[in-house]
Each structure stands twice: as C-alpha cells, then as structure tokens.
Amino acid sequence: MLTHTILRFGPGLAAGLLAVACSDRPNVNMAPKRPSFWVTPPPAQCPTGKWTGGGRIDPTGTRTAANYDNVDEPSPTGDPPPAPEPAPYFTGKFTFGFNVFLATNAANRCFVQKGEIEVNGHPFKVAWHVSIHDGVDTFSGDSVFANVFADNSGRGFCLVVGTADAFMTARVNPGQGRETAQFEVCDNDRGKPQNSRTDAMRWRAAPIHSGETGPTGDTGLTYLTGGNIVEHGS
Amino acid sequence: MNDKSMHWVNRLAALGLVVGLVAGLAVAGSAQSVGGQAYSTYVNTPLGSSSQSPLAVLPAVTGTDGAEADAEGSALNVVGALSSDFLNSITSGEIGTAEAGAQSTSSAASVNILNGLITADEVVANVMSSAGQSGALSDAAGSTFTNLTVAGQSLSGDQAVAPNTNVSLPGVGYVVLNEQIPTGDGVTSSGLTVNMIHVYLQSLVGGILNPITGQTLGGTLQTTGEIIVGSATSSVGP
Numbered sequence: 001m002l003t004h005t006i007l008r009f010g011p012g013l014a015a016g017l018l019a020v021a022c023s024d025r026p027n028v029n030m031a032p033k034r035p036s037f038w039v040t041p042p043p044a045q046c047p048t049g050k051w052t053g054g055g056r057i058d059p060t061g062t063r064t065a066a067n068y069d070n071v072d073e074p075s076p077t078g079d080p081p082p083a084p085e086p087a088p089y090f091t092g093k094f095t096f097g098f099n100v101f102l103a104t105n106a107a108n109r110c111f112v113q114k115g116e117i118e119v120n121g122h123p124f125k126v127a128w129h130v131s132i133h134d135g136v137d138t139f140s141g142d143s144v145f146a147n148v149f150a151d152n153s154g155r156g157f158c159l160v161v162g163t164a165d166a167f168m169t170a171r172v173n174p175g176q177g178r179e180t181a182q183f184e185v186c187d188n189d190r191g192k193p194q195n196s197r198t199d200a201m202r203w204r205a206a207p208i209h210s211g212e213t214g215p216t217g218d219t220g221l222t223y224l225t226g227g228n229i230v231e232h233g234s
Numbered sequence: 235m236n237d238k239s240m241h242w243v244n245r246l247a248a249l250g251l252v253v254g255l256v257a258g259l260a261v262a263g264s265a266q267s268v269g270g271q272a273y274s275t276y277v278n279t280p281l282g283s284s285s286q287s288p289l290a291v292l293p294a295v296t297g298t299d300g301a302e303a304d305a306e307g308s309a310l311n312v313v314g315a316l317s318s319d320f321l322n323s324i325t326s327g328e329i330g331t332a333e334a335g336a337q338s339t340s341s342a343a344s345v346n347i348l349n350g351l352i353t354a355d356e357v358v359a360n361v362m363s364s365a366g367q368s369g370a371l372s373d374a375a376g377s378t379f380t381n382l383t384v385a386g387q388s389l390s391g392d393q394a395v396a397p398n399t400n401v402s403l404p405g406v407g408y409v410v411l412n413e414q415i416p417t418g419d420g421v422t423s424s425g426l427t428v429n430m431i432h433v434y435l436q437s438l439v440g441g442i443l444n445p446i447t448g449q450t451l452g453g454t455l456q457t458t459g460e461i462i463v464g465s466a467t468s469s470v471g472p
Contacts, residue, residue, distance in 0.1 A: 041332035052300030052328035054337040056360050056376035093392070095339045095358060097324030099302035118304040118324050122356060125320040125343060127306045173306055191332045194364035195373050226360040226376020227337045232298055232330025 054097030055227010061089030083220035092123035270325035279459035425469030
C-alpha cells in the first residue's frame with residue numbers, strides 16, 4: 001500500500017520538487033505532464049517473462065497479404081514451422097486474449113507457470129480456452145513448455161506457448177471438447193507507441209489425440225487488426 | 235553557514251530527492267492503473283431484460299503484473315427484443331516498466347434486434363488503451379459489423395462504421411452505431427468504451443391526444459429502454 005501510494009503521487013511530487021530546486025518561482029503550468037518514469041524495456045527472456053495481450057487478427061491465408069508477418073514467421077528453432085502446419089490456413093476473424101507467466105524448471109527448460117489463453121474462431125463459431133495453473137495444463141494435466149526468442153525483423157520478441165514436443169491441450173466449445181494447440185505472439189513495438197499494428201499472433205490447432213475434436217488449421221503469423229501484445233515482465 | 239549557502243544546500247537536497255524518486259519509480263515500475271470490461275449483450279426494455287452477458291471484467295492488476303478474464307455464452311433470446319448466438323467476451327491488462335495497457339473484445343453473431351429491425355451476421359467490438367513514453371492512447375481498431383442491416387438499409391461484408399453514427403428508428407427511437415465514449419487526458423490517462431449497437435427506445439410522454447386527428451400534441455420523448463450489442467471498454471491511468 002505504501003509503495004502504491006508513493007507511486008501514485010510520485011510524478012507530481014517529483015515535478016514540484018524539481019521546480020523548487022531549479023527556480024525561485026513555483027511551477028504554475030497546470031497542463032498535464034507526460035510520464036517521465038518509463039524505462040526502455042530490457043530484452044525479453046523466459047525466467048521472468050510476463051506476457052499479456054489481446055485483440056483481433058484477420059488471416060487471409062495469403063503470404064503476400066499486407067497483414068501477414070512473413071519476416072517473423074520462421075522461428076530460429078523451426079518451431080513453429082512455416083504455415084500452414086497443419087493445413088489448411090485458418091482464415092476469417094479470430095479474436096483472443098491471454099496472460100502468461102513464464103518460469104524455468106530444474107532442467108532449465110522454459111515453461112508456463114500460470115496462464116490463460118482464449119481464442120475465438122469466428123468462421124466456425126468455436127471458442128478455445130487454455131488454462132494453466134501451477135505449471136500444469138488444466139485440460140491435460142501436463143506441463144506446457146514455451147520458448148522466447150528475438151524475432152527476425154529485429155523489432156521485438158516472440159513467444160511460443162506449447163512447443164512442438166508436447167504442444168498443449170485446449171478446451172473447445174461448444175461441446176466441452178479437447179484439442180491439441182499451439183499459440184504464438186510477437187511484441188514488435190516494445191517501448192514505442194502501441195498502435196503500430198506490428199504485433200502479431202498465430203494459432204494452430206488439430207485433433208491429433210484420441211477423443212479430440214475441433215477444426216484443423218493454422219492462421220499463420222498475422223499482424224493484429226486491433227488490440228495489443230505486451231511483454232512486460234523481463 | 236549563511237543564508238545563500240543554505241539556499242543552495244536546500245536546492246541540492248531537493249534535486250537529490252527528485253533523482254532518487256525518479257530512479258525508484260523506474261525500478262519499481264510505472265505508476266499506472268489499468269481497467270477493462272467486455273460483454274456481448276444487454277437488454278433493458280418493456281419486452282424483457284437481460285443483464286450484461288457474458289460479462290468479462292479485468293481483475294485488479296498491480297506491480298509489474300498482468301491478468302486476463304473471459305466469458306463464453308452460447309445463445310441469448312429475449313423474445314421480441316434481441317436474439318443472438320456465439321457470444322464471447324475477453325479482457326486483459328498489464329503493467330510493465332515500459333508500458334501499461336488493457337485490451338478488450340466482445341462479439342455476437344446472428345444478431346436480430348426488435349424482430350428484424352436491425353440484423354447483423356456478426357458484431358465485433360475491440361478496444362485497446364496504452365500508456366508509455368509517448369503518452370497515452372486508446373483506439374477501437376478491429377471493431378466491425380458483418381452484413382449489417384438497419385431499418386432496411388444494408389451494409390454488406392465486414393465493415394467499420396464511422397464513430398457515433400446515429401440512425402433514426404421512427405416510432406421506436408434511434409440507434410447509435412459504433413458508439414464511442416472516450417475518457418482521459420491523452421497524456422497520462424486514456425480510456426475508451428465502444429458499444430457497437432446501442433438502441434435507445436423512446437416514447438412520447440405527457441402529450442395530449444387530439445381526438446379528431448388522432449395526433450398527439452406536445453409531450454417529450456423519453457428513453458424507455460435500451461439494447462446494447464457488442465460492448466468493450468479499456469482504460470489506463472495514473
């Protein structure tokens with residue numbers, strides 16, 4: 001509470017004290033001041049990584065489309081592979097929201113400590129949900145591994161949740177089904193204005209295990225039509 | 235120590251305090267609060283009512299933290315007022331050392347309002363708010379209608395509509411499409427609520443009926459109900 005109070009009043013207090021130190025006259029400019037306390041974000045990394053975001057993508061299945069993030073799609077490890085994998089391309093409207101906290105295990109492997117991911121596939125009226133608590137996927141009981149890497153464009157960092165050795169299990173509604181899935185986001189405007197439309201998202205899903213249901217496809221890495229992706233923890 | 239030197243000591247002490255405070259803030263993170271909410275439908279009419287549904291509200295976010303909330307609904311039917319399906323609401327928000335923000339989205343499909351007076355294959359409301367080194371901003375990019383029809387006027391495909399487009403609904407009231415309600419100063423705070431379809435039902439109250447012409451004389455229009463489809467709110471502030 002004390003920290004919160006100091007933070008809330010910090011900028012105004014700092015401005016007032018600065019005026020005392022530098023001038024015999026009080027600062028009478030009542031215009032709102034731009035925050036002076038923001039810092040340049042450090043490189044994203046796994047152990048302290050916190051990622052949050054949401055919005056909408058409109059994948060077209062066309063690599064030449066203006067909203068296809070071709071340059072960042074090839075990952076340095078080959079996971080995820082170039083889209084569509086699995087085929088076909090998912091196209092149409094997809095909306096989503098997520099929050100993921102990363103950690104490393106005893107083997108120094110990056111995994112999701114806790115997280116929620118919601119993806120709505122509007123063309124087929126399907127809602128996927130992934131829920132991870134205490135390092136365990138609620139719908140499979142397994143760990144969900146992740147990977148953080150600098151993207152090819154040099155603009156920022158990407159996060160893959162559900163790496164290819166195990167992927168992750170999503171609930172599929174309607175019907176409370178299950179489906180294997182992978183989620184990728186890229187924060188390409190770190191520390192810059194957040195309406196650049198360079199952040200991107202990719203969703204891959206396929207019913208590859210017994211009893212699973214749901215549509216099969218891959219959106220490809222697609223720039224957000226609206227919304228934002230923020231890596232805010234490293 | 236004379237008065238002049240004391241003056242400089244005070245200045246240096248104050249300056250040191252300022253430097254310490256700013257450095258502390260940089261380490262501790264940003265002094266920001268974030269908020270978000272989304273829902274697909276809301277009905278409050280003489281025909282029937284339904285609360286904001288499905289409703290997703292962003293939990294409190296503190297420190298350099300983040301959160302997400304979502305809600306799914308299959309279908310809604312308030313007879314004569316609104317029917318819709320594939321209802322989804324999502325909101326998320328974060329506070330970091332470089333930026334803070336929130337983003338919300340809601341959607342509804344197969345929308346039918348007031349027995350076909352307004353229809354749409356789908357409605358998506360999408361907003362984001364962010365604050366960082368360059369200031370604070372909000373936008374509603376990604377908010378669209380798919381195959382919208384209002385009182386016989388159609389808009390084919392997936393399209394945006396100009397903010398706060400007001401369309402009269404004779405005998406019923408009016409509808410505001412892409413209703414946008416901004417908040418904040420755009421420097422340290424910013425927020426935006428988008429209601430993609432907001433129907434205001436109105437009735438003439440207090441008039442006198444002319445028994446010869448059958449017309450009502452005088453009176454005032456009063457809002458007697460409202461229907462909202464596709465609502466999303468995001469905000470960031472000190």
